[in-house]
Amino acid sequence: MTSHSKPTTMTSAATTSGTHPGYMPGFGNDFETEALPGALPQGMNSPQKCNYGLYGEQLSGTAFTAPSHQNERTWCYRIRPSVKHSSRYERIDLPYWKSAPHQPQDVTSLGQYRWDPVPHSDAPLTWLTGMRTMTTAGDVNTQIGMASHIYLVTESMVDSYFYSADSELLIVPQEGTLRFCTELGVMDIAPQEIAIIPRGLVYRVEVLEGPARGFVCENYGQKFHLPARGPIGANCMANPRDFKTPVAAFEDREAPSTVTIKWCGQFHETKIGHSPLDVVAWHGNYAPVKYDLNTYCPVGAVLFDHPDPSIFTVLTAPSGVEGTANIDFVLFRDRWMVAEDTFRPPWYHKNIMSELMGNIHGQYDAKPKGFIPGGMSLHNMMLPHGPDRNAFEGASNAELAPHKLDNTMSFMFETRFPQHLTEFAAKEAPLQDDYIDCWESLEKKFDGTPGKK
Ligand SMILES: O=C(O)Cc1cc(O)ccc1O
Numbered sequence: 001m002t003s004h005s006k007p008t009t010m011t012s013a014a015t016t017s018g019t020h021p022g023y024m025p026g027f028g029n030d031f032e033t034e035a036l037p038g039a040l041p042q043g044m045n046s047p048q049k050c051n052y053g054l055y056g057e058q059l060s061g062t063a064f065t066a067p068s069h070q071n072e073r074t075w076c077y078r079i080r081p082s083v084k085h086s087s088r089y090e091r092i093d094l095p096y097w098k099s100a101p102h103q104p105q106d107v108t109s110l111g112q113y114r115w116d117p118v119p120h121s122d123a124p125l126t127w128l129t130g131m132r133t134m135t136t137a138g139d140v141n142t143q144i145g146m147a148s149h150i151y152l153v154t155e156s157m158v159d160s161y162f163y164s165a166d167s168e169l170l171i172v173p174q175e176g177t178l179r180f181c182t183e184l185g186v187m188d189i190a191p192q193e194i195a196i197i198p199r200g201l202v203y204r205v206e207v208l209e210g211p212a213r214g215f216v217c218e219n220y221g222q223k224f225h226l227p228a229r230g231p232i233g234a235n236c237m238a239n240p241r242d243f244k245t246p247v248a249a250f251e252d253r254e255a256p257s258t259v260t261i262k263w264c265g266q267f268h269e270t271k272i273g274h275s276p277l278d279v280v281a282w283h284g285n286y287a288p289v290k291y292d293l294n295t296y297c298p299v300g301a302v303l304f305d306h307p308d309p310s311i312f313t314v315l316t317a318p319s320g321v322e323g324t325a326n327i328d329f330v331l332f333r334d335r336w337m338v339a340e341d342t343f344r345p346p347w348y349h350k351n352i353m354s355e356l357m358g359n360i361h362g363q364y365d366a367k368p369k370g371f372i373p374g375g376m377s378l379h380n381m382m383l384p385h386g387p388d389r390n391a392f393e394g395a396s397n398a399e400l401a402p403h404k405l406d407n408t409m410s411f412m413f414e415t416r417f418p419q420h421l422t423e424f425a426a427k428e429a430p431l432q433d434d435y436i437d438c439w440e441s442l443e444k445k446f447d448g449t450p451g452k453k
């Protein structure tokens with residue numbers, strides 16, 4: 001384990017030094033949690049005076065008037081209100097973190113692209129300086145679309161905090177373990193887990209085991225929620241109880257610090273004389289959450305054919321057009337392949353949605369070589385793709401016994417909007433120039449005679 005500064009412990013009801021204070025199960029639940037007994041007002045939100053001299057503050061994640069089944073907000077009881085910071089907002093530059101609309105002049109996004117893992121360098125990088133935008137889609141100002149990023153993190157944030165007013169972040173670690181110390185509690189996140197940090201929530205990221213690399217989907221639009229299961233029923237896929245939200249934990253610490261804010265694609269900084277992670281108690285349904293991808297229960301073909309990948313949707317973020325996601329987060333995990341007389345890997349296809357994929361672990365069935373852990377690929381709107389020649393030949397000729405697809409975990413950020421490459425993705429990241437050659441050797445088998453070739 002390499003850690004560049006000691007992880008901090010925040011005060012919580014359950015804290016014994018060094019251990020994690022704990023999590024509460026459920027997705028979108030109305031939680032209540034307090035780090036000190038009696039800190040949470042009961043039966044009301046705004047008592048004339050809060051216990052312990054705390055300030056009450058509401059964090060709204062949806063419009064006040066959003067339909068009640070979508071309405072999200074959290075009441076925080078904190079040592080100081082968020083508005084107490086000591087300087088005006090000053091613009092700063094984080095040149096590698098881009099927002100849509102962003103279409104650099106001499107970069108084309110029309111093509112099939114694949115990248116090797118972005119390597120670590122000697123540079124010390126934090127969650128903020130280590131964020132590398134690969135693609136952007138939609139428009140951050142109108143709260144539509146997304147960006148995909150790779151993060152390379154070696155250093156903990158010290159007396160430095162961040163929030164994004166633009167987006168919620170879906171975090172998919174591939175290497176290393178990070179600790180997210182947030183206003184609402186502490187989450188530790190390792191590879192094969194994911195986390196969602198809501199828009200507006202202040203946090204600091206610490207390296208528990210580094211260097212850390214992973215993928216981020218920055219969602220400018222409506223929040224991720226669990227997909228409707230339809231005829232699948234009440235169980236399987238992602239089950240709500242497997243999502244974990246941290247219990248309240250706080251810091252009562254005075255130190256010259258900064259809060260960086262992402263707002264309309266710009267970054268600003270303000271000075272603050274204390275830790276803003278000072279929420280002693282909270283209740284509500286707008287909160288960070290983590291999820292172990294190994295608890296995802298895949299449902300698939302049990303007799304023949306290959307279903308659409310939407311069958312593997314973990315989370316979906318709506319776009320306003322029914323059934324057409326701003327973003328689907330789709331998981332290709334280990335599973336049994338049992339389909340009879342079936343070409344089992346993904347079929348060849350062109351898709352109106354834009355597919356950005358990342359490999360977390362192992363080998364992906366449509367691309368046995370070249371798409372490696374830490375690597376990414378982009379198959380943009382209406383661009384053809386599918387199995388490479390090896391995958392095609394292997395799957396066309398394999399004996400169709402039940403077969404365990406083991407040692408595999410990849411994912412897709414699929415959006416209805418075209419994704420545009422950044423200069424970093426096109427020029428600095430390890431783009432595989434020969435990617436499209438993986439289909440070049442697919443041969444013509446047709447010779448005018450019927451029968452299976
Ligand atoms: O392109 C890909 O590899 C992702 C994908 C997987 C699948 O099983 C069906 C369609 C699809 O786009």
Ligand SMILES: [Fe+2]
Pocket residue numbers: 349351355379385
């Ligand atoms: Fe695809």
